[in-house]
Amino acid sequence: MMRALTLLTGLALGLFGQTKIPPIWPQIQGTFPHGGQRGTSVTVTLSGRNLQGAKELVFASAKLRGEIVKAEAYRVVAKITLAADTEPGRHDFRLLCGHGSAIGYFDVNTLAERSEKEPNDSREKAEGLVFPALVNGILKAGDYDYFRFEAKAGERLTFDVLATRNGANTDAVIGVLDGQGAELAYSDDYYGFKDPHVVFHAPQDGAYYLRVYGSSEAGSDVSDYRLVAGRMPHVDLSMPAGGRQGETVELELRGVNLGGVKRVTLGDGMAEGEVLRTSGDRARVRLAVPKGLRLGEHRLHVDGATMPVPFVVSQYREVDVSDGSARNRRDPKPVDLPVVANGVLDRAKATDFFVFRVEEAKTIVLDVEGMQLGYLTDPMVILYDDAGKRLAYQDDPTTNTGKEPANLDPHLVFRLPKAGRYVAAVRDAQFRGDPSFLYRLTIKEAKPDFSVKVVGTDDTLYRGRDNVVLVRVRRLEGWTSPVEVWAENLPAGVTVKPVVAEPKNTPYTGTCGETHYLDGTNVEVVFRVSGDAPLELGQVRFMGRGVMDGETVVRTGKARYFRNRVRFIGDAEEELLRVTVADAPGVVLTVPETMRLDAKGQTKFTAIVTRLDSGKDTLELTLEAATAGLLMEVRPVAVTDTRAEVVVRAAEKAPGEFVLVGRVGGVVVGRSHPIQVRRGGM
Numbered sequence: 001m002m003r004a005l006t007l008l009t010g011l012a013l014g015l016f017g018q019t020k021i022p023p024i025w026p027q028i029q030g031t032f033p034h035g036g037q038r039g040t041s042v043t044v045t046l047s048g049r050n051l052q053g054a055k056e057l058v059f060a061s062a063k064l065r066g067e068i069v070k071a072e073a074y075r076v077v078a079k080i081t082l083a084a085d086t087e088p089g090r091h092d093f094r095l096l097c098g099h100g101s102a103i104g105y106f107d108v109n110t111l112a113e114r115s116e117k118e119p120n121d122s123r124e125k126a127e128g129l130v131f132p133a134l135v136n137g138i139l140k141a142g143d144y145d146y147f148r149f150e151a152k153a154g155e156r157l158t159f160d161v162l163a164t165r166n167g168a169n170t171d172a173v174i175g176v177l178d179g180q181g182a183e184l185a186y187s188d189d190y191y192g193f194k195d196p197h198v199v200f201h202a203p204q205d206g207a208y209y210l211r212v213y214g215s216s217e218a219g220s221d222v223s224d225y226r227l228v229a230g231r232m233p234h235v236d237l238s239m240p241a242g243g244r245q246g247e248t249v250e251l252e253l254r255g256v257n258l259g260g261v262k263r264v265t266l267g268d269g270m271a272e273g274e275v276l277r278t279s280g281d282r283a284r285v286r287l288a289v290p291k292g293l294r295l296g297e298h299r300l301h302v303d304g305a306t307m308p309v310p311f312v313v314s315q316y317r318e319v320d321v322s323d324g325s326a327r328n329r330r331d332p333k334p335v336d337l338p339v340v341a342n343g344v345l346d347r348a349k350a351t352d353f354f355v356f357r358v359e360e361a362k363t364i365v366l367d368v369e370g371m372q373l374g375y376l377t378d379p380m381v382i383l384y385d386d387a388g389k390r391l392a393y394q395d396d397p398t399t400n401t402g403k404e405p406a407n408l409d410p411h412l413v414f415r416l417p418k419a420g421r422y423v424a425a426v427r428d429a430q431f432r433g434d435p436s437f438l439y440r441l442t443i444k445e446a447k448p449d450f451s452v453k454v455v456g457t458d459d460t461l462y463r464g465r466d467n468v469v470l471v472r473v474r475r476l477e478g479w480t481s482p483v484e485v486w487a488e489n490l491p492a493g494v495t496v497k498p499v500v501a502e503p504k505n506t507p508y509t510g511t512c513g514e515t516h517y518l519d520g521t522n523v524e525v526v527f528r529v530s531g532d533a534p535l536e537l538g539q540v541r542f543m544g545r546g547v548m549d550g551e552t553v554v555r556t557g558k559a560r561y562f563r564n565r566v567r568f569i570g571d572a573e574e575e576l577l578r579v580t581v582a583d584a585p586g587v588v589l590t591v592p593e594t595m596r597l598d599a600k601g602q603t604k605f606t607a608i609v610t611r612l613d614s615g616k617d618t619l620e621l622t623l624e625a626a627t628a629g630l631l632m633e634v635r636p637v638a639v640t641d642t643r644a645e646v647v648v649r650a651a652e653k654a655p656g657e658f659v660l661v662g663r664v665g666g667v668v669v670g671r672s673h674p675i676q677v678r679r680g681g682m
């Protein structure tokens, strides 16, 4: 979640310049358990900062209901009720507080769940697993979680740890050990964002161990994970990975333990597939794609499988070349445009070639989906003329520096100079290959278009100020005109002036000072909030409009997960931006969460003082809600000071808690979050 860059309006005589508001909005860092079994109720603890006053927990799906049980600054306890027909997989929720909202993710499964029981740090203390198992765990720093299981020779068992894919900050590793503790299988990062996955082939009958731990032994009190283990089916991909609206498609699911697959469902019960035949690692399924189904990515669920696989609903003819029928450069696969080719770059250097004809000069687009669907493919496309001369190629549409969300999927737009035959090729940019390197290549005549994406999902809009929300316009299929961006459905007292995104990608500076470009244009949309706007929650819709070749195109914006909070990218379930109209405090006091007393029962810290009031008078700091026996020493903070050195003494040397309060002229202008005082040590 990227927050508004809050600027000041200068209404108050321009005294405070452009003070940036420190992060005083709610932030969720951990969720435990990070999911639940559908048809049950679960008590969940959300850990984070600035969670005080949480009023509601709302889900995008009506099948899930949240109820706040208890709300404190660092912790919210909520009860979540899951309807029996909730779609399995990840669901967005929002925690709504008076001072802002935060997005979180909740995983829904069909399996009965339990939590790990510490201590389980060695084989001797391993917990028994009964398959299928779903265990919720926490990886503290240096933590090892051992589980014991029985397997028969030749059995294939799936171990999957769901953590970063839920937004958890857990970089988990798993290892499978034999009865004597020798490691037989290992996985650190299997999925794009560091979650591990192992399919274990048991070499003989007997007892084995599974070990879950943090990469480099990293972990924390809020590093949660969900372990799914058993003889369950696991699907790597569906081939083809999409189907055309209103058509019936025959799919091959590829994975392990697919022999018993009986039920395949598209999305939230939108279509049921008919299982035609199965073998151990394949299942053939006939699926009628409903005519009115929304275009784009959906989830395909296999009953009992660990995870759904992506399935894209398209409006073009789909072909499957995963049988290797496009592998030969001298004998490329003939296709008619428009077409979506589905393939797998299954081995190193694998390249698929397609030949097509155009009857006149025209602009075409070669668009690949790979990474966007969650696969580790880094696809690139190359375009040749009939004589084999390379006309154009594209690897990534943006420079991927790690500073901005990555996009590895090419979108190449090219003007074919004349009628004739052309060849398009797709391969991994580094010539890597793997049976899971799926791609979907769309080749079609370009029809200029654009997308509007909000950079983030939640924002707090402060009264009496201008608040900036970043919106990214991405030009597609050769769009070269300006796009006007505006916002609708605004809360009372909030106004927004339309902004124009010029057809130029936004530059940004890399870590070494070099210049890079985004794959789109960021515009700053300014939300001016009057001083008397009602304090309320709202949902804002962004819109974009542009004219090209005499045609007006209007698009609705979509809120997008932002990399800093969530390790995955993509559109949030709700397309509207959640906003909260709130008052900025007169002062923000940034303080540590925890202090430890020294041998004399004393501790000190520096409070960072950000004045957001007119700042003409000295700030007095006092202690509030103090546990008995806590005393504080601090000097008044002069208007020009941004730091305050605070000394705290505890008569009892016992744990306690206090809040730092800022007053100007006797009036409270701000409070810190609670500071826990603990007994000595580090």
Ligand SMILES: [Ca+2]
Binding pocket: 116, 118, 137, 138, 139, 140, 143, 144, 145
């Ligand atoms: Ca643990």
Ligand SMILES: [Ca+2]
Binding pocket: 118, 119, 120, 121, 143, 144, 145, 146
């Ligand atoms: Ca442990």
Ligand SMILES: [Ca+2]
Binding pocket: 171, 172, 173, 187, 188, 189, 190, 194, 195, 196, 215
């Ligand atoms: Ca990992």
